[in-house]
Amino acid sequence: MRVAVVPGPGQSGLLRPLGADGSPAGPPVEVPDLVAAVAEYEQKGSTRWVWPSAASCYQVLRRAGVRVARCHDVLLADALLRGRDAGIGVEPTGPRDALALLRDAAAAGAAAGAGADPGLRDTGLRDTGLQDTLFEPALAGAPAPPDPSATLDALIDVHADQLRRIAADEHPARFGLLVNAESAGALVAAEMTAAGLPWRPEVHDALLTELLGPRPTLPGQRPARLADLAGQIAAAFGVPDDRGSRGPRDPRLAMNPDSPTQVLQALAADGIRLPSTRLAVLRDVDHPAIAPLLEYKELARLHSAFGWAWLDTWVRGGRFRPEYLVGGVVSGRWASRGGGALQIPRLLRQAVVADPGWVLVAADAAQLEPRVLAALAGDRAFAAAAAAGDLYAELAVAFGGDRAKAKIAMLSAMYGGAGGEAGQLLAVLRQRFPAAAGYVEAAARAGEEGRVVRSVLGRTCPPPSAGWRALTEEAADPDTERDPGAGRASRARGRFTRNFVVQASAADWALVMLVSLRAGLAKISSVNGTSRLRPAGRPASDDAGSGQPNRLASPELVFFQHDEVIVHCQAEQADAVAAVVSQAADEASRLVFGPTRVAFPLSTAVVACYADAK
């Protein structure tokens, strides 16, 4: 059953049950305690909550210890539908004013939720905090929530319109799956933020100290190792160090290794002219400053992006809690906000350590994108290769037994690379695996011609910009001078759409895998009799020492990065979690691709420390 829900003043809320077509199936109900009302529905049976945005509505429920199984996220569904309709030239339909109202409601809810920062609280029990007034703007300048009754009406209108448009899709079952998975993904995202990734600040700090020297006492000061290297670099160029200690310095002579301009100028003064200071360019240069410069750049990056400042800002109570942006990337991959959550250097995986008595179950989809292409294209020869554990090793047969060549050929096909030997290798690929090569080449042609392409579940890539159209249409006119930029723009879009069909379909698979995994994990916890009211985001060690021996905590999803997931669970649950992970991969393959002989293997590791996962 679907139930529309919007928060009201204080702890209250407004509910209204809906029929299968989204029309109201009863009068609106005002409940004084929304959290309690939602929890009661969840215990009774399967409810799909229809709300403006899980990112805004669910975080408060989550912090009160309430977990919901299913929802329909109207703003995420709108983004998917609008993307589809823009691609086929359909003007936006449906109630636009109503959508604007829902956006305002979501923004107000998000602002109120942000006011009660989970990172600063050690418990999620709602009766312990005054700040749990559900949707009162907690931040100065936060938008005021619109009238709940008007919001509920708008919600119901927009949702019913969305159900009609989903049903009208070319592939309604697959597109409906995408909308449901995207919505469930928003539940996972909120839960992962609440749970947090276990992070040991003392391990992180020790790593920084070992590599950079002790933490500087003054802000803006270089750590000892960086200062030393900066001195070596300056000396190699025969100029003063930019932070030399005595007297006023002449900035024209200063040497700041963080400045690409200054590095290029200093090298040019020694007769070496380079196009950039990228690692790949510098690596082959013969100059005494290069070795310390390369070391400096590597360590400076660690210091500026994931140094002590990062640790102070993002880690609280042994947890790193980034905000995940579901569907934040055009391809449907997630983005993140805060702390560079999806770009954590592999080195720092050492700081990701399970709580005592707990483990991390880390699972990584192996060679996901080429396998997705195999399943998408239905290429028999390619699918046969993708039935095996090492796809590239199977493909190598076609490339004289050279696995590396097979890999370059695949990557070139998926990314549109054409340099070096890629051309020859692509020709081999085209000959041996015509359907697979044809699939990405058709996508590239569509992009070059300004059309859109869709993922397997129906996520649509953005149409070209007006600027792109102007540029490329002008070039097609025989009376005008040919602009070389037009060809470049056209090919660039071809590479984008070529990659989109693969990356976005891989994101479909990963999203469905993730939400299947979430459902499976919920069953583990109920089998073990776990209370569903265990406060979210509370260090598990607190539970272990709480003198309640009959309680087993729930396994928690704590990280998701495009094609890998981490579950944090008690050690005795590791086998059950690993089995559920494997089932989730099978289920995703079946739901997304139907019957296919392509395998989507996961490499799963049960470890105490993320760095040991592979």
Add this chain to the structure above:
DNA sequence: ACCCCCTGCGCG
């Protein structure tokens, strides 16, 4: 003082 764009590099 702030904003914006560029460069460079981390991840998939």
Add this chain to the structure above:
DNA sequence: AAAGCGCGCAGGGGGT
């Protein structure tokens, strides 16, 4: 030997 796709973030450097 790198390039070819998608991101977020820090610092430099120029603008206002």
